Amino acid sequence: xxxxxxxxxxxxxxxxxxxxxxxxxxxxxxxxxxxxxxxxxxxxxxxxxxxxxxxxxxxxxxxxxxxxxxxxxxxxxxxxxxxxxxxxxxxxxxxxxxxxxxxxxxxxxxxxxxxxxxxxxxxxxxxxxxxxxxxxxxxxxxxxxxxxxxxxxxxxxxxxxxxxxxxxxxxxxxxxxxxxxxxxxxxxxxxxxxxxxxxxxxxxxxxxxxxxxxxxxxxxxxxxxxxxxxxxxxxxxxxxxxxxxxxxxxxxxxxxxxxxxxxxxxxxxxxxxxxxxxxxxxxxxxxxxxxxxxxxxxxxxxxxxxxxxxxxxxxxxxxxxxxxxxxxxxxxxxxxxxxxxxxxxxxxxxxxxxxxxxxxxxxxxxxxxxxxxxxxxxxxxxxxxxx
Amino acid sequence: xxxxxxxxxxxxxxxxxxxxxxxxxxxxxxxxxxxxxxxxxxxxxxxxxxxxxxxxxxxxxxxxxxxxxxxxxxxxxxxxxxxxx
Numbered sequence: 001x002x003x004x005x006x007x008x009x010x011x012x013x014x015x016x017x018x019x020x021x022x023x024x025x026x027x028x029x030x031x032x033x034x035x036x037x038x039x040x041x042x043x044x045x046x047x048x049x050x051x052x053x054x055x056x057x058x059x060x061x062x063x064x065x066x067x068x069x070x071x072x073x074x075x076x077x078x079x080x081x082x083x084x085x086x087x088x089x090x091x092x093x094x095x096x097x098x099x100x101x102x103x104x105x106x107x108x109x110x111x112x113x114x115x116x117x118x119x120x121x122x123x124x125x126x127x128x129x130x131x132x133x134x135x136x137x138x139x140x141x142x143x144x145x146x147x148x149x150x151x152x153x154x155x156x157x158x159x160x161x162x163x164x165x166x167x168x169x170x171x172x173x174x175x176x177x178x179x180x181x182x183x184x185x186x187x188x189x190x191x192x193x194x195x196x197x198x199x200x201x202x203x204x205x206x207x208x209x210x211x212x213x214x215x216x217x218x219x220x221x222x223x224x225x226x227x228x229x230x231x232x233x234x235x236x237x238x239x240x241x242x243x244x245x246x247x248x249x250x251x252x253x254x255x256x257x258x259x260x261x262x263x264x265x266x267x268x269x270x271x272x273x274x275x276x277x278x279x280x281x282x283x284x285x286x287x288x289x290x291x292x293x294x295x296x297x298x299x300x301x302x303x304x305x306x307x308x309x310x311x312x313x314x315x316x317x318x319x320x321x322x323x324x325x326x327x328x329x330x331x332x333x334x335x336x337x338x339x340x341x342x343x344x345x346x347x348x349x350x351x352x353x354x355x356x357x358x359x360x361x362x363x364x365x366x367x368x369x370x371x372x373x374x375x376x377x378x379x380x381x382x383x384x385x386x387x
Numbered sequence: 388x389x390x391x392x393x394x395x396x397x398x399x400x401x402x403x404x405x406x407x408x409x410x411x412x413x414x415x416x417x418x419x420x421x422x423x424x425x426x427x428x429x430x431x432x433x434x435x436x437x438x439x440x441x442x443x444x445x446x447x448x449x450x451x452x453x454x455x456x457x458x459x460x461x462x463x464x465x466x467x468x469x470x471x472x
Contacts (some may be wrong), residue, residue: 387409
């Protein structure tokens with residue numbers, strides 16, 4: 001039984017990716033979760049894993065090739081039973097295509113992009129976006145990337161004055177614009193918010209951290225993410241994806257975490273199986289994820305599997321976040337800055353640390369009443385984290 | 388160790404946040420304002436400082452890591468009372 005390894009979709013608006021490096025060669029034995037290749041997208045260079053055990057038979061796409069999502073990149077002989085843990089239709093399309101070159105995932109590139117790729121040189125998505133932003137004619141460029149691919153650096157060289165630090169941000173801004181435009185076009189959002197007494201959790205984390213070495217300390221974000229993960233598992237209608245006019249609930253809870261990039265832009269990779277982790281495990285996973293979101297080597301699974309997202313703007317920022325749902329997800333939780341406020345406890349006004357939690361829900365899937373229950377459960381879980 | 392403390396701290400900072408521009412750092416300006424430093428960045432900075440200098444910065448002293456200048460002064464004090472570090 002042969003298995004096809006394809007160019008994954010790492011976001012609803014990804015059309016294609018550039019294969020920048022193979023990590024395997026024909027004959028390599030691979031196991032589920034191994035990194036097969038590095039792919040350049042607007043979100044940077046991503047490590048793409050295989051979700052089967054098997055042996056690489058043939059690499060079908062050369063280094064440097066820019067190919068549409070769904071293109072078969074390699075053929076493996078493998079154990080068909082060791083299937084994807086992702087259970088993601090997008091990542092694991094049924095191996096039914098007879099033509100190796102035809103994308104199985106029905107993501108037709110827009111007409112303009114298709115026409116361009118037919119007659120134009122190969123261009124990385126980041127370079128294409130940058131060229132568009134700068135008004136650079138791609139025809140006039142000689143690609144210096146692998147296989148003659150026009151890279152971001154090639155576009156930058158032509159554009160003056162050079163500002164290499166801005167380039168990836170322009171590409172990322174383009175990707176964010178595409179995803180958020182789609183969200184606002186297609187998803188009928190509703191918004192709810194509650195302010196909760198954050199003092200007990202803050203006190204508990206302070207007590208934990210006081211007794212620990214710096215490497216073992218826990219940020220409140222980890223506790224809030226854990227509370228959201230549990231609520232997502234317990235209250236139906238918020239964990240999963242909306243695809244083909246249907247809500248597809250997810251059993252695993254993979255919490256996307258919006259990670260700001262320095263100087264602008266963000267990515268929201270997933271903390272996989274967040275509801276199954278202890279607070280310490282979740283903190284370790286969060287540190288690792290944030291480091292890679294800013295420094296590189298996010299995995300394809302992390303960029304494609306999130307089932308709900310949390311966005312926290314951090315201490316000293318804003319009181320309330322009004323977030324936008326990442327398509328095809330159906331909910332996102334916003335976390336404001338912990339703030340000291342007058343609060344009433346047992347009939348007396350007292351100073352407490354409070355935290356505002358907001359929810360953007362998808363009206364195609366849930367209503368305000370269910371959303372309120374969800375936020376109440378998050379708050380209850382935060383109380384549970386405090387003891 | 389002859390390398391000035393400030394240079395060593397800067398190296399640690401750049402190792403933690405390789406995406407910031409070393410030339411652009413204003414030592415007396417807050418890292419948060421300059422580079423969007425958040426609580427995760429500060430924690431990772433503190434972990435890396437411990438690795439380099441053997442100084443464990445308690446949560447209550449994290450404000451001392453707000454600027455490069457302040458951080459250098461703080462470490463100088465901590466290292467002076469911690470000769471073994």
